[in-house]
Amino acid sequence: MDSGPAAIAIVGGGASGALVAAHLLRRPSSPFHIVLVERAGRVGEGIAYSTSSKCHLLNVPARSMSAFEDDPGHFVRWLASRGLPAAADDFVPRTFYGRYLRETLWPRVADGTPSPPLGGVFAGVVDLSSGPQGPELVLDNGHTIAAKVVVLSTGMLMRQFPASLSGATTHPRCITDPWAHGALAGIPPSATVTLLGSGLTAIDVLLALQESGHRGPVHAISRHGLLPRAHRTAPQGREVLEPPCRDLEGSEVRSLLHQARQMMKGAGAGGADWRDLVDALRPEVPRLWSGLSGDEQLRFRRHLERLWNVYRHRMAPPVAQAVDELQNSGIFFVHAGEVDAVEDVGAALHLQVKLRARARPYAWKTDWLVNCTGPGPHIFERGQPLMDALLARGLVRPGPIGMGVGTDERGRVLDAQGQPSPWLWAVGPLRQGQLLESTAVPEIRVQARDIALDINRSLVDLGTGSSDAPAGACRGLEAQPPTAQLLAS
Ligand SMILES: Cc1cc2nc3c(=O)[nH]c(=O)nc-3n(C[C@H](O)[C@H](O)[C@H](O)COP(=O)(O)OP(=O)(O)OC[C@H]3O[C@@H](n4cnc5c(N)ncnc54)[C@H](O)[C@@H]3O)c2cc1C
Incomplete structure (x- = not known):
């Protein structure tokens, strides 16, 4: 990759990182080189959009999933251009979305013409320091990347099983991360499956099981025993009232x-x-x-x-209908209650369950137990090298009530003293502590737009080419535009 007059390093290439890059590239006057560093092999996917299952639909209509809030038709037009026509109110498979983001970032590469000033490095960032030369990222392969500014877009982490169930987590039929590649593959079609949680993650798992031919009963247990509500089926043409x-x-x-x-x-x-x-x-x-x-x-x-x-967080109407049918046909059951303990982890899992509908706890036997509690915002509790390093260096502080990282209203990361960093921003679910609503694309794309604007201003203020090391230099490795294989869905 050419080293430019300044560099922006984006740590995490899920939807948030890709959206920041898309907004930076959209500014035609921007001369800055961008490096997107992603430890999984693909850009634009993260947890949400890595599914290949066509039954996993976006839970937001296509018109609201455009990368650019001022161009609501962008995603719909892209779908049509790829032979996947959809109406603005349709809920299309999530698997298309990662490809959409990639092709928004590298459209001309896909067409064989010159690439934009954006490279991808596939490695994990384990440390980030700030010296006289500016910020430097340390990768898990031993290489470093020098930058002028850095954006953190590392997302949330899967919640762990409650401590009371820690005895079960090593059991071969206890699935701690249902999004891990092939996690559900070993579940036989006739097995009884218990899902811990009844939100969108549980619905994802239920649909994936059905898609693979599962016939056994599936139980979801959560404290409230409520399923996500459904989106309205036909909002078109209707005047929506604006409550005050x-x-x-x-x-x-x-x-x-x-x-x-x-x-x-x-x-x-x-x-x-x-x-x-x-x-x-x-x-x-x-x-x-x-x-x-x-x-x-x-x-x-x-x-x-x-x-x-x-x-x-509502279900797409076709998803709600499928869930309804599975409930009516006696395959899927939802219970309000808590799984208190694992009593026996022999051939089957024996859990102690307290259901709201029953006075006493009782023994619950299941063949498989799947953690469907979803991603959570407590990113400093799990010993992640990058977050630990940032905390130890005093470069970040946890966000309000321990959620995500502390940021100011512009998304600049707050250091240990509560001062906004001049070179470090955060985007997406990482900002949940400050904003609470910071997980869906309609919110993230606006943050991405504002951060792109802020970064451009800051880089102009910082001036360019002032450091000895060429800004954006990846020492010991080259940041690459994606290969055709990477761009393929
Ligand atoms: C199952 C699911 C379905 C959803 N459906 C929708 C929907 O239909 N519509 C909608 O608007 N929103 C939806 N959302 C919410 C939203 O789109 C996501 O929250 C959003 O994708 C968050 O993206 P992210 O990039 O911040 O985080 P993530 O998706 O978690 O991506 C973070 C990326 O950073 C990488 N990373 C982490 N640490 C490092 C490191 N140290 N070094 C390098 N890379 C690192 C990870 O590998 C990952 O790829 C959904 C969320 C989930 C979980």
């Missing part, structure tokens, strides 16, 4: 909930669907969240977050 969510004010969760309920009643009386209210609330969430004290934020997470997620 900007009027919501307060520093207590209880009062906000009361106001939201009143608003919901009023909006319902005016003919609005509850989904309109939830969608209208989304942009207000960061403001309301940051107005809560730490105790109130914890209260929200303990008592309300699960319910919010049920209404907020």
